[in-house]
Amino acid sequence: MPIDEGLNIDLRFLILEVKKQARASASVVEKPSPAKIKKISVREHFIDNLKDTLESKCYFNIHREEEGQINHFRAIITIAVNLERCADFFISIANQMSHVKEPAEFVEFGLKRYYQVIYKAIDAIYPALSENNLELAQTICDYELVLDDYYNETAALIRAKLRQRSKVDDLLTLLAIAQYLERVGDSFLNIGEAILDIRLGEQLGILQFRNLQKGLASQNININDSNIQFKPIMSTRSGCRVARISMTAVDSVERALFYKEGDVAKIEDEARGLALWQEKFPGLTPKIVWHEAKKNSATMLLEYIEGDDLLKILINGGSRLDQAMEMLTKQQAQVWKVSHKSKVVKSDYVTQLLSRKSDIQSVHPGLFEASHGLDLMIKEARKIERQLPAPFSTLIHGDFNADNIIFQFDQQQMYYVDVHRSGYGDYVQDVSVFLISNLRVPLFSSEVRQRLNMANQRMYDCAASYAARQKDKMFQARLALGLFRSLITSTRFVFDKKFSAELIDRAKLIVDDLKAHEGKLNRFKINPEYFLYR
Template structure:
């Protein structure tokens, strides 16, 4: 604890130094002198040294042999981040003083323009210590929002100065003034990061202020009336959806039953709104298969969704860690559930598929990770292999000759980790329904099969279990196709598997394992192009599904 006290003292002195430097910068702009300019430079050097000391102390504590509670680890991380941004503010101050050498007496800044900037900056910096000492979220949010007010002031000044430049008034001086105001605006960016670090200390997870505001408003919309101090938020790491995802638990008043935890998702307006709409659609048809919606909130560009935290294990956890009887049970429940959904939502009218188009739209991120997956054409004697581009172009045209005989309501992204199995209730439920729609059921079949294949576990015993799961699910899908008189099942599945194998490589850094997947995609496209006769006679090589 003594070392934490010393660290806190060092941080307090750094904060006081930056407060003094901001004041000195304001004084310098009002009455520039060489002495003040030199003092600003010395203060910047001093804050750099103080920031380095704090950083060293934080790393030393984090790497000490003594096990620290998570709350102290969070505070160390936050102090280190805040120290960095306090020094950034110091550097912005010195850069402001350097810019003034390019101002003539006639083009000196108007105090009516810059004094409001300093008022906001000073007010925010003065809130840092009380917010840190008291754990006051409201003060942390006020620090963050200084960034918004400074942005607005910068836009106003920038607009006026650019109009005057266009009118031919003091062009060089106005350009320098814009640079100075830009540094003041950038101080707001650092203040926001400091405020977010203070939120992190209290909440325990890294949240941008926009995400915190969205979480707060979404909880309020759900009926939560408590303080954000009563909210426990834990980020879910490893999400590839582009959304911020976390588990939220609230402390209920003593006279109310504790609410089950919930999942909070925040991301682009289009994506979150679509997921909400899809959940509501599923709730209308199969309410027991999807999570309940507790709250929803939209802003101009983003949206947030608060949904039920489903009880159970994801199917990949069951397959990798459960006993074989449990795996068989989960798979049976899944298959029965899918058959019920497909039977109930089946619409007997042809639907065009677009598997190769989906593949092409995701090719860029695949090539960023595996550029070698894009092959050139090659000729040896009379034998020629198509390039990847040729295969995609020709298969895209070929796919247009093949349509699914019916459509069903699909999940759209039926990876094993989007399926939650509850052993006690013997149920499966679905999450991450952003891509759900009326479409060919073989999209879900292919995604599920490849999600088994792409698990990067290579122990023979585990791979045998994975292969067995693949065999069982593929047999189920074939039986469904037979019952539905789906004569082109194997041909469409080949297109769908080519899409799933190739696009899945963007999540796999093991180049050898990824190669097994994209070569399978190439092989399937070649086999489709070589096929002659009706699509009902196409045969899918089943061993391509096994590792």
């Protein structure tokens, strides 16, 4: 996008002034004098005013422009703020030099090389922005690493000199100066990433951008292509960044990919889960298009599944709910049947609950106080749990919420997504998660609640029928324990105290009912009030 002429002039003046300050700072370091130090300080207010003017103009334009242009103005704000920060660092360096007794001794530390990199970075900012030059923007980011390396070398040399206990004050001042120069590099990183963010409209770091660029290149997609759209998906609690990436091919057919980036363990678990499902049930989960893990983060590109998730159907209504539940229950029964393994599985619902205790307490700090009796309930539940191993295992989703089930009705196809917790376990766990994730939906209109109740009843009936065929005599008791776990852990998503209290009351009812059947848990019967909202 061409830069507005007024902004164009202000930005170029700001870049020019900051480069002047960089040169003035280098001159002070080489040969300090009171006159030079005073002169560099005088320009501070002029630079501050330029930055403030740019910010004001950008904020004014942000409220008037389209989304793609808004990204441009946001980037200019980031550039202006970080340039002003660099100017402050240059002033601080000059002020530090006023305390130096022997500035000539600094020559061996090679501070000139810092400034040579700084000049290159400053010179690259305007062309990278105005020409939307992503390669040049990445180069600006890379200058941060160069300055980091210089700083590490300088700091190591200073530490060696300090051991000689000579000229300590000057050396400590030099260390402070080197730190300011290193922080200039941090500002360049922010500037380069801001220019990259214009392209996608999302704040990706340089490493994440390069991983995405590499992944797209593996699919013969150039990230520079103007028809690529990057649309973040906000509704995720996983801590991962997720987005829909779409592009239009020469034949006018749109292609879409699902982008996921985040913690290595979570992405690797997702890859493992997808491989597990593809092995047993090919086509029931998205295909991995590209995947790469590095030390601190991992990136994945998946086949993007168009369609309606079950939660959307439940909330918005429509005639598709009955069809969706018919497809889902048939598919689930098939999954349980095909993946059945005759291996006893130890129940660990209470352990799962306790692993989320700190998250629950962060939302409801007083929930585990003695007056609520929750710790006692959990102890009772653990005693009961020891009596309830699952007689066999099946492949389970692990995060079986309604929004992780997607339907394509025209193709009579459904998919499971977000399978990072998938593995072999007790099928009852998925059932309990499904039931309570619907129960905790914070919408209370009679129409929505009727649909949520219907979905829950259908899923319960499906699981109960499967349990009967398998002669799973403890199904009802294990399901109750799973519901107990999910009711309590769900409070970490519910800020409404009244609704949270209701969830806890249901959990208490379950424990009381289970205790009443100790020694005869095979006769325990689920109370529909556990998972239906009246």
